[in-house]
Amino acid sequence: MRSKYKWFVVLFFFTFLTIHQADRFIVSAVAPQVMDEFKVSYSQLGLVFSLTVLVAAFLYPVWGYLYDRYSRKLLAGLAALIWGFTTIFNALSRTFSEFFATRLATGIDDAAPPGIYSLVADYFDPYSRGKALGLLNATGPLGAIIGTILSLSIVAAGLSWRNAFFITGPIGVAIGALTFFLVKDVPRGVSEPELKDVLTEDIYRAKLSDLPKVLENKSLVLLYLQGFWGVFPWNAITFWFVTYMEKERGLSPDTVMVVMSLSLIAMVAGNIVAGIIGDWLFKKTKRGRAILGAVVVFFSAVLIYLAIRAESTEEFILFTVLTAFEIPMAAPNVVAAITDVTEPELRSSATGYLRFFENLGSATSPFLTGVLAESMGLGEAILLVSVYTWLLCFVFFAVLAAIIPRDIDRLRNLIRERAERLRGGR
Secondary structure (H helix, E strand, O other), X not given: OOHHHHHHHHHHHHHHHHHHHHHHHHHHHOHHHHHHHHOOOHHHHHHHHHHHHHHHHHHHHHHHHHHHHOOHHHHHHHHHHHHHHHHHHHHHOOOHHHHHHHHHHOOOHHXXXXXXXXXXXXXXXXXXXXXXXXXXHOHHHHHHHHHHHHHHHHHHOOOOOHHHHHHHHHHHHHHHHHHHHHOOOOOOOOOOOOOOOOOOOXXXXXXXXXXXXXXXXXXXXXXXXXXXXXXXXXXHHHHHHHHHHHHOOOOOHHHHHHHHHHHHHHHHHHHHHHHHHHHHHHHHOOOHHHHHXXXXXXXXXXXXXXXXXXXXXXXXXXXXXXXXXXXXXXXXXXXXXXXXXXXXXXXXXXXHHHHHHHHHHHHHHHHHHHHHHHHHOHHHHHHHXXXXXXXXXXXXXXXXXXXXXXXXXXXXXXXXXXXXXXXHOO
């Protein structure tokens, strides 16, 4: 695979996912306008947000299987078209019932990224795909920055919240069309060293009967466990950290904006650096990505403790930004580890299950943090949830480091057997 083209595909999907993430963040920033227009309460709009997340969560396994069974390029393009048109329909809604229905529909395509990750993984060999996946993972915080800037600019200009969606919706449609023409499908597994010279057709496709293999893989189960618990700190911080800075630390809105901007930039950098380090460690040892994950979650717990306990504002900002750089570094290596232990035709499904479990954790964490905050204060609640769940994830990664070589060897043996059969069939 030509190096320039495979990086073009990565940058294309980087743009795809960044704008899609920006589109998802806009609605929270324009929520006051939506509430005023439709005369609805926090709980009513909150129900829309929660149900949209649940729609995406339950469709993750479905999208994963479809990506493993059919053309990933075509499905990625279809997902972008769904994103674009549902966003436009959401902007056209004139009643809250219409807004409710069309907002739920926007959750349909949110479960599409696992297939994109799977396709990109097949452009890179096992020792270099972490860098590409790290870049794709950086689209989350980068999209948050762009979505927040776009929505706040529209609100500041006195324009309707609909204008933001009239920008991102058509872009989604355009990206969908471009996906069909610019991205090439490649056979599942073609980037595996044993298959790259013998696999010329896309002959490995998932069957429904294959799906139980995903939950029988011990390494994957550990990755799912850390995924469920690992999002607790993320969501405790995402939903409550701004409130904590304003109410308990007494920071001004301008200072809060500076902290959040620096933190989001640090998250983008953390994802990219993590992919590079993960690939380097994986070349040294099969346990490399798991070891990096263990180190990351342990020091994430340490850094969030130092941030919450910081006495001065300057010290608080320093440790908050360092935490922001540290906490995303496990994610790209988790996705890469999935490709290290999973058959090429099941990688979208395996990643889809990961996102499903992460979404279950995401739905639990904000409520748990809020309940704890009632009795101990918001800062202490964030600290308790973050430190204990990250230390639990440290245990999961440590066990993963012990067992993952066996699952990597199993996959490599399977790939070699496939290569021998293909050579014998010539």
